[in-house]
Amino acid sequence: MRPDTAAFRELDTLVRNLSDQLAGYRRRALSAESRTRELEQLVAERDGTLIEVRADGQRTNQARALLDAKVQELKATAELANAEVARVQSAFTAAAEAATPQSVESELSRENERLRARLTEAGEKTAQLGERLRFLRQQIGHGADR
Structure with missing residues (x-):
């Protein structure tokens, strides 16, 4: 065999191996690009969901603040009502004490x-x-x- 034929065959084998390797690399690159697009879509969907979750969280915090203010208002109203109940109870006690038979008789x-x-x-x-x-x-x- 001639030395240039052996070199040519060796070169041909190397080119074929290289083409096979390049085809494999190309398939892997295309697969990676496809997977990257899928992941980008998932991230975009998650970002949208995350934005919605953050907005819901803000609305929840605002609602909580409003409820806290309402609770404080109701507590103040309850304190006023308790004071009024105490006043009425003391007036009732005084009236009950004044309504004894002796006090009624003396009033009459x-x-x-x-x-x-x-x-x-x-x-x-x-x-x-x-x-x-x-x-x-x-x-x-x-x-x-006269």
Whole structure:
């Protein structure tokens, strides 16, 4: 065999091996590009989801802040209501203590005294009006005599 034929065959074998290797590399590169596109789509979808999740989180935080403010408002209202209940309870206790038979009786006797005083005063005023009326009748009667 001639040395140039052996070199040519060796070169031919090397070129074929190289082409096979390049074809393998090309297949791997295309496969990697395809996988990269798939991963980029997943990342884009996840980013969209992440943005939605962040927006939901912000809305949740805003709602929580509003609820906290409402809770504080309700606590203040409850404190006012508790104070009003305490005031009403003390007024009720005072009224219940004042409603004992002795206190009712003493209140009635005081009211009777006030009414007797008014009745006496009304009687005196009636007597005064009667005297004035008698005086006026006398004056009218004397005026007719003249």
